[in-house]
Every structure is written in structure tokens, then in C-alpha cells.
Amino acid sequence: MTQQLPQVPPTHTELTGVRNFRDVGGLPTTDGRRVRFGRLYRSGHLAQATEQDTAFLDGLGLHTIFDFRNAADHKLDGHDVELTGVRNVNIPLSDPADGAEFWRLVRDGNIEQLRSILADGKGADRMIASYRSIIKDRTGEHSQVLHALAEDSVPALMHCAAGKDRAGLSIAVSLLAVGVEREAIEADYLMSNDAHRRYKVKRSDTSAVGMSDEVMELLNPLFGARAEYLAAAFSTIEETWGGTERYLTEGLKLSPETRERLRERLTEEA
16 A cells, blocks of 8 residues: 655654654755655654554655664664564664763763763763764765665655764765755754753653752753764864765765765755
8 A cells, every 4th residue: 555645744743752753854955955855754763652653654654764773772762663664774873872881870870970971071072072983984884874865765764762863963964965054954953952852861760869950961961962063073074084075975985876866866946
């Protein structure tokens, strides 16, 4: 049975068990085009999708779901719900807070332990280093995603755990490949800070002490989207390849023909 795409672009649709879902359609490109609605979506994980969420996602006519989580994420949150006739592709990317011991401290550590790993800018520094590393060291994975989009994987949904870091960078790279303006990419990225979109902080101590203002402030760099993180990714492209064009052609191995197919699949006249 052929699935029907939604008549109203679900740009700001709120799902009950899936956080940070949105359609990136409508974003402008530097050559006067825009991203088509109903082609590229992003979200947090789908493990806790309700029946209503699942029915909605089933109705999008998705071809492929790209899950950038790793085994530790799957153990923590669970595997995605199954959607009808959708191909699931798992491409693990490095979590900005990677490391079992680090996550154990985030979930279970007391205030002194949290200060030791996150205070004085250490949390933000960790995020910036991770964003730089994903851009520089994960060109193979991002190339795989873009070639899949160019071939047969649209409409596609990209997600990680929170839908802001690993998925956020993969979406940003996809948008760069079709010429979306960096300011528009940043604006979409920062939408992950909206209260109803943010990944919920998980702590074993949910008391007033365990979830105090200081604890939340220490954890905020890990759970928030910051312009400086995305700027670090863009700076890494400039420093490593000298600009977006060389990054796309040499780093991600995108031929002019592949980029044109991406443009045709993902964008339209404004």
C-alpha cells in the first residue's frame, strides 16, 4: 500500500514519546532554493514512541531511518520501534559524552564528582572537542549517509539519543551539501534547546539535592545545543579542508553528479 505524505508540513509537530522531532523543510539555500518539506526529518531516539507516535511516523512515508547511536545508547534507552516498510541503518557515531565511567558519573555522581568532570568549562570543552572530532574523523560515515540520500533513501529520518549532537551534525553536513545557508543551519540546530524538545536528564538521585540548580547547571553543557559547538564544527572544516567545497569533494568524496542528485532530491525552487 502506498503511504501518503502529510498535507501539512509537520515542522513543529510534537510527539509524546519522541523528543526533538522536526522536518527541516523550508530552510533556504545560497542559490535561492529551499529544502523540500517531507524529505528530511530529525529527532531523538524512537525507543519510547507511543502508538500514536508510531502511527504518525508510519504516515510520513519514510524510506530510511539513520540511527547514530551506539551499543551503550541502545542499552540505556532501548531500540527503536519498528515502522512499516522502513529500512533502519545504524551508523554509530562518537557520543560527545562517550565513555561508560563518564556517563556513570553523570547519572550517579555526587556534586563533588560532577564538579571534577564538568566545572570551569570542562563540560563545554568536551562537547567542542567531540564536535571537532566527529567532523574530522567521521568523514566515511557522513559520506555513507549522503551517498545513500542521493541514491534511494529519501524521505529519511536521522536521529541519535537526544537528536542534537550526532544527528545535529549529520543534518548540518547534509544541509551544507545542498547549499543551505550556515545561519539557517544554526537556527535549526538551536531549536533543540526548546523546552519540549530537550532530552531529559537522567539521574539516579532525583531528590532536590541530586537535581539541584547547581547540578543542572553543571550538566547543561551536555544537554544543551550551543552555537559555539556548531561553530567549532564549521571551523574544523575550514581549518582541515580550507572550506566547504573541498570538504564535500575531498573529505566526503561527493562528485558533482552526486551533489546534483542530492539537490534534486532534497531541494526545490523557493
